[in-house]
Amino acid sequence: QVTPVESGGGLVQAGGSLRLSCAASGRTFSRPVMGWFRQAPGKEREFVANINWSGSRIYYADSVKGRFTISRDNAKNTVYLQMNSLKPEDTAVYSCAAAIAPSVVPDHYRDWGQGTQVTVSS
Numbered sequence: 001q002v003t004p005v006e007s008g009g010g011l012v013q014a015g016g017s018l019r020l021s022c023a024a025s026g027r028t029f030s031r032p033v034m035g036w037f038r039q040a041p042g043k044e045r046e047f048v049a050n051i052n053w054s055g056s057r058i059y060y061a062d063s064v065k066g067r068f069t070i071s072r073d074n075a076k077n078t079v080y081l082q083m084n085s086l087k088p089e090d091t092a093v094y095s096c097a098a099a100i101a102p103s104v105v106p107d108h109y110r111d112w113g114q115g116t117q118v119t120v121s122s
Helices: none
Strands: 005-007 010-013 018-023 033-039 046-051 058-060 068-073 078-083 092-099 116-121
Touching: 005 092, 018 033, 018 116, 033 068, 033 078, 046 068, 046 078, 046 092, 058 068
Parallel strands: 010 116
Antiparallel strands: 005 018, 018 078, 033 046, 033 092, 046 058, 068 078, 092 116
């Protein structure tokens, strides 16, 4: 059983920035794709961004493109999400997870963390 741990969330005003981290204690897949997802109260889990092992393949949801940047440091078993120009609609619990291939579908991922709360005030 591997469970990533997310950190870096908090309360920020609209237009501000946060940097989230996702640290894994182990791996199910040898070179996993890592994805960030978010879930607001009463809503389904939503894809945010993913990145392959080498970092050469990155994909963002249209809602965050140009504002968020995903990156990874495999030596630290850590994935990051830099969030700039935050909007109130970005408010959600942000979670990371692993997949065997790039995907925007939550069911294709496993080893979910507990998530970190991001709240953007208007």
